[in-house]
Amino acid sequence: MNLPTPHPLLAASAGSLSGVVVLDLSRVLAGPYAASLLADLGATVIKVENPADPDVSRGFPPYLRDGEEEFSGYYGQYNRGKLGLALDLANEQGKAVLKDLVAGADLLVENFRPGTMAKLGLSYETLAAINPRLVYLAISGYGQTGSRSRRPAFDNTAQAAGGIWSMNGYPGEAPVRVGVTIGDLSASLFGVIGALAALRHAEATGEGQLVDVAQVDSIIAMTETAVVDYTVEGKVASPQGNAHAWVRPYELFPCADGQVFFGAYTDKLWRAACELFGTPEAADDPELDTMRKRFDPEVYERRVKPLVVAWFADRTRAELERLAGDVIPLTAVRDIGEVVEEPGTAEREMVVEADYGPLGVLRMFGQPIKLSATPATPARTANRMGEHADIVLAGLAGYDAERIAVLRADGVI
Incomplete structure (x- = not known):
């Protein structure tokens, strides 16, 4: 297949993932954060949303505001540096568009319940037939296989099912959830590691693969010594408050x-x-x-x-x-206010700014991965809904203006 000449916004960046094209179909946190990390590191990431049902996190607080207009700071932090495409995947034309985009992509990220993409006719097997070198990252609650795979899941599902909730809190009291969405965030990190490993293999062999990451699995892998404490000594981890289970003073x-x-x-x-x-x-x-x-x-x-x-x-x-x-x-x-204003935080560029014009400046966490030759670029704005449709469809799929206009008129994009 002869791919079109990329639009400048789709061309190789200066980052270490320069030239890698990612289709991000995911929503809320686990998938979007994984894709955001790839964008920070230089990948061209295209955020694909349903025009009738966009990423629900666009409605999450806090908000930048200018009169009646508002923009979610939550969405901005986890979708920075991405291009935006609104695409109805329930529509046959929408499916065809995605397949054309997949032909020129390196990686696809989704975090739907297992089986959702297959119902749409867009399973990994279907897309891999179009692009055999495609790396397909699927993040879900319980994974793509196993008796629990079809269960719905949130971050708290992973904390509960993965054991970490039972370990957190104070002795003799009810367990307490970890105060951040560690089930989502750990899956994001393992997802990126898996995707990068698969990309290296694809570059070497031309063979893509499915990267299957479960939130519950990710939490189990974050429980430190709890598993071996149980398997070796039969000890069940329990809340320790602010103390370590056996290291003292700590x-x-x-x-x-x-x-x-x-x-x-x-x-x-x-x-x-x-x-x-x-x-x-x-x-x-x-x-x-x-x-x-x-x-x-x-x-x-x-x-x-x-x-x-x-x-x-x-x-x-x-x-x-x-x-x-x-x-x-x-x-x-x-506290987090002290952390943000701590001089050492600024020295490490761990609070960065993105200028949203009349809405104001969004200060958000930076990129903890510091690369000496190909530094990350986290200080970027997130996409507005469908903002870059023309650029993406022309630059990656090779569509002309007339075809794009028809798709827009038909409500596909």
């Missing part, structure tokens, strides 16, 4: 103006802490002089924890960080 401690995390649990770090806080004799105390002794719950509660509490009680977070932060793991517990 938790939250109060100070004069808030809380700090303190984690000087190794012998070397413990000795350094004892010196810094004026109790060097505690490092050589025969009851406290080894890590294994300090790990003992009874010794910890009776001797270690009271000592640490006394060290911190009359000092502020800033004083503690100045005294010990460069030597031992001691960090102030900051």
Whole structure:
């Protein structure tokens, strides 16, 4: 197939994924964030939405506002740097358009319930027949296979079914969900890893593949030692509050103006802490002089924890960080406002800005992956609904203006 000459907006960028074309059919978070990461890293990502039923996250708060016009900051953060195409995939013409786009794409991302794309006649097998090198990333609650695959799922589904919810909270109390959508976000990250591995294989062999990532699987893989604790010792993980299951000291401690995390649990770090806080004799105390002794719950509660509490009680977070932060793991517990305004956050470019004109400037989190030769470009606006239809259809599918006009008149785009 002779592909059209790409429109400049579809041409290779300066990023490390320069030249990779991604069709993002996903909604809300797990899929959109995965596609957003690829866009930050240089891929050309085309956000495909149903014109009658767009991504519901366009209605999520917070909002940039200009009079009656508003734009979701949530949507902006997770869809930055993408081109926008409205396309009705329930329409036969819409299906045909997507197939034409797939012919020139490298990767497709979707997070529908398994079976949805097949019902539309757009399964991986159908699209792979059109483009054998296509990498197809499918993110779902329970995965594409297994007896639970057709169940509906949200982030909390993954937290519940994957075990992490049962482990979070305080001892003796009801479990507490993790305060961010870790089921979605972990699936995004595993999805990107899988997609990049599959892209490398496709580039080497011309063979694409299905990348199947489940939120529940992703959560299970985030449970640290809980699985082996159970399989080796029969121990079922339970809420530990701010403490670690067995590493001590390694938790939250109060100070004069808030809380700090303190984690000087190794012998070397413990000795350094004892010196810094004026109790060097505690490092050589025969009851406290080894890590294994300090790990003992009874010794910890009776001797270690009271000592640490006394060290911190009359000092502020800033004083503690100045005294010990460069030597031992001691960090102030900051709220998100403090994090955003922290100079170190700016130094790492972890808050970036996108200018939405009259609506204002959206400040959002940046890109944590720092590449020295091909830096990411996260400081970009998100697409308006169907904003780049002409560019995408002409530049990737080779449609002329007349054909695009017919599709628009028919309500396909």
